[in-house]
Amino acid sequence: MxxxxxxxxxxxxxxxxxxxxxxxxxxxxxxxxxxxxxxxxxxxxxxxxxxxxxxxxxxxxxxxxxxxxxxxxxxxxxxxxxxxxxxxxxxxxxxxxxxxxxxxxxxxxxxxxxxxxxxxxxxxxxxxxxxxxxxxxxxxxxxxxxxxxxxxxxxxxxxxxxxxxxxxxxxxxxxxxxxxxxxxxLLVPNDLAGVRLLVNAGPTHEAIDPVRYIANRSTGKMGYAIAEAAARRGAEVTLVSGPTALPAPAGVRRVSVESAEQMHDAMLSAFADADAAICSAAVADYTPAAPAGHKLKKSREHLDAIELVETSDILADLCAAKGGRVIVGFAAETDDLIAHASEKLRRKGADLIVANDVSRPESTFGADTNRVALVSAAGVEQLETMPLADVANAILDRVCELGTVPNSHK
CATH class of the missing domain: 3.40.50.1950 (Flavin prenyltransferase-like)
Known part of the structure; x- marks a missing residue:
């Protein structure tokens, strides 16, 4: 090698x-x-x-x-x-x-x-x-x-x-x-050749009206780095992306979505032909129950409260349909990082949870580095702070070790 x-x-x-x-x-x-x-x-x-x-x-x-x-x-x-x-x-x-x-x-x-x-x-x-x-x-x-x-x-x-x-x-x-x-x-192995990898990235925008929305601070950088690194290692990558300012990585098929519902539908549809999935998107947990069809005017439509409903759980639904396929989830936390990630691993049924403390400057939203812990049934592996490309390859290394092969679910 x-x-x-x-x-x-x-x-x-x-x-x-x-x-x-x-x-x-x-x-x-x-x-x-x-x-x-x-x-x-x-x-x-x-x-x-x-x-x-x-x-x-x-x-x-x-x-x-x-x-x-x-x-x-x-x-x-x-x-x-x-x-x-x-x-x-x-x-x-x-x-x-x-x-x-x-x-x-x-x-x-x-x-x-x-x-x-x-x-x-x-x-x-x-x-x-x-x-x-x-x-x-x-x-x-x-x-x-x-x-x-x-x-x-x-x-x-x-x-x-x-x-x-x-x-x-x-x-x-x-x-x-x-x-x-x-x-x-020239620098990477071709160890994902033929593997159809599904990745999601970025935030979702949940409409209040045609102008306003609920969102989070995700930029999509980590998910895009994963998609780019996977393509270089030979994978056929489909990237389901929420709204970001990032260009599509070379050799990656991007599906652009806006809301959590759109991302859920796109992920479940693409997963039918995927060998593995990495869910790095920061999907909104809640969405307005009744978004307005026009811009709300505060002079006559004062907005005192927004009724919210829970969004569909993309990671859980993928895990329920995964069979022998590998699924990786993310846990962005500000406290009790490993405890929350371990609980998410158990509750969702994923093979690996990538946990990062977004309260730290080197691993917060928009940073060009990340410091993550890889949480699986085998235990917890804490990685050092690294550029996003290195973090992406470390995650893909674990995906390979978990046994991802082309057509493994067929």
Missing amino acids: SGERAARQGGRRPRVLLAVCGGIAAYKACEVLRGLQKAGCDVRATMTADAERFVGTATFEALSGAPVATSLYGNPGSPIPHIELAEWADAAVVVPATANVMAKMACGIADDCLTTTILACPCPVLVAPGMNVHMWQNPATQANAMTLRARGVSFVGPDSGRLACGDVGEGKLAGVGEIVAAALA
């Missing part, structure tokens, strides 16, 4: 080497770096001399928190930077990969720090080409791309569109999100 999962089990973050080449899209490598960091990766960079003409090393050093390797010589802290970087990395991303650098890679030419480092890399390598359409379509470039693919190098893009020179055609650098997703795919 290698990559992200091995890195997590080894107690460190996955390491990505960013190899920045001299193209007009070099500035987008900064966004790729940020995207990888957001996913929990440690990123370091090497650059060609031409790349430095587009984006200075100071930018990448500030973003990565590490020196940028630009030369094989004069590095007091690293006499052989290309070997150290190559052995340090779990994956390497060449972005934007120019026709020149691709040609060097195909021929094994190592005449600067970047190409020497890539040649020495024993890890998976991803190439994200970015160049003029005629350069990309040139038979020499196509032959080089074919050679690299035959050697196991992965590619993302290029896309078609308007290029920096004004030409229109293939050669445009792939989107930052696509590049990040492709890089992360």
Whole structure:
């Protein structure tokens, strides 16, 4: 096992080497770096001399928190930077990969720090080409791309569109999100391949009238991180999402809902074809009994009280229909965390409850980290505070251990 999962089990973050080449899209490598960091990766960079003409090393050093390797010589802290970087990395991303650098890679030419480092890399390598359409379509470039693919190098893009020179055609650098997703795919195991995973996320909005509603502070970040991580590990993910400002993760089918009733119906419908479910949404426990069909005017329709009724219990209803399938629930609490989570595990019939204390700043709604306890019949496992991507993978690791396999309920 290698990559992200091995890195997590080894107690460190996955390491990505960013190899920045001299193209007009070099500035987008900064966004790729940020995207990888957001996913929990440690990123370091090497650059060609031409790349430095587009984006200075100071930018990448500030973003990565590490020196940028630009030369094989004069590095007091690293006499052989290309070997150290190559052995340090779990994956390497060449972005934007120019026709020149691709040609060097195909021929094994190592005449600067970047190409020497890539040649020495024993890890998976991803190439994200970015160049003029005629350069990309040139038979020499196509032959080089074919050679690299035959050697196991992965590619993302290029896309078609308007290029920096004004030409229109293939050669445009792939989107930052696509590049990040492709890089992360090199770091994770494919242990959920074929598993149909159902995830819900976010809050629900319970209408008082067409303008006002009852809601909670959930942002959906944790559920979206789970859906994204599961897709990278090969799962076919359906994400039932309440109202959030988050974009759908790459490769994930999103079903957008608003109310608890809509989420209940969408989850029960999708569960018919699912192998496992992870219920991370903060579903409202109560909803107005008789929402108004028009905006209530306080001048003539003073609202002294709202009659509420309980919403349907999504987790309990899924557990009642689960058979041999794995179901994970969440317990967001402000006190007696483990006691409440353990009671919820027993009462609902779930296989695992992910418990987090939302009164803590590192695990509250909207945070980019979480500190959770995994509560199951086997006991309680308290995890340290981690980025959401790492928490998501830890949960998915437990789902795998619980025996999730494709079509297990058929």
